[in-house]
Amino acid sequence: MPAVVEVRNLHKSYGSTVAVDDISFAVEQGEIFGIIGPNGAGKTTTVECVEGLRTADRGVIRVLGLDPGRDRAELTQRLGVQLQDGRLPDRLQVGEALRLYSSFYRKPADRHVLMEVLGLADVRRAPCAKLSGGQKQRLSIALALIGSPEVAVLDELTTGLDPQARRDTWGLIQDVRSRGVTIVLVTHFMEEAERLCDRVAVIDRGRVVAEGSPQALTEGFNGGLHIRFRSSVPFDDGLLTGLPDVTGLTRQGDLVVVSGTGNALHAITSALARNDIVAEHLRVEQPSLEDAFVALTGTRAATGPGGSAAGAARRRSPSPH
Known part of the structure; x- marks a missing residue:
């Protein structure tokens, strides 16, 4: 297609x-x-x-x-367009705006149904200047959809x-x-x-x-997982650094920070459990789209x-x- x-x-x-x-x-x-x-x-x-x-x-x-x-x-x-900084005349009412815009199209959507669907029916007679931020955005979406794009x-x-x-x-x-x-x-x-x-x-x-x-x-972001915890008993770093998907281990005082990918969390918790070690206050930090964006x-x-x-x-x- x-x-x-x-x-x-x-x-x-x-x-x-x-x-x-x-x-x-x-x-x-x-x-x-x-x-x-x-x-x-x-x-x-x-x-x-x-x-x-x-x-x-x-x-x-x-x-x-x-x-x-x-x-x-x-x-x-x-094509329907919602403009970045769209602005309507302050005194123009919601219903009037949709009626005006519907006249621009060959096959406009039913503006009354559109107002119901987008939660604008109760403010159809309200002037644009009196709308809340959320209502203005709903109206902006309605205007983008009025032409049945x-x-x-x-x-x-x-x-x-x-x-x-x-x-x-x-x-x-x-x-x-x-x-x-x-x-x-x-x-x-x-x-x-x-x-x-x-x-x-x-x-x-x-x-x-x-x-x-x-x-x-x-x-695809190479930051990977960061698993932070405090160990109930001391242990050798090699217990975790040799595991699949574990890419590194650092210590910040009594805080252990393990970096990894894929199934690192499961591998780490399983290894600790086999050695009767409790991971206290465990926290997993996963990479986000914002991390990738920054990178x-x-x-x-x-x-x-x-x-x-x-x-x-x-x-x-x-x-x-």
């Missing part, structure tokens, strides 16, 4: 600043594909080119077999939300995917990528530095709002492309 979104050798510069430098990736039908990277890495510029909001300097982009530049009018009918691009979807609102939004995205919509998710929250994405592309300084499932990227990019995942590379002008009003 051909890819729903295909990007090959994409390049985009702003003056002398290279924002996107030879990026390639493909998104399969029905998956949630994440694009992650530090602020300014080129994530938003990349998806703006995919959406047809920016013109690439060179490279090939196909979305549902369409060229975002040449076939923009048709693509607009089949086959593909939805969601850019920094949960930035600024409290933890509960963020998790509620994650549930909504999983529901959207279950309805058959392919999702491209731009995020700098590693937990979000781990929870939602089937595969991710890690972008750093305008290039894809890694691609794969969150699990594969995490397992790949040299930076920690950002906690503030994400942005496009080169400080490009941000989009201020959510429009159908």
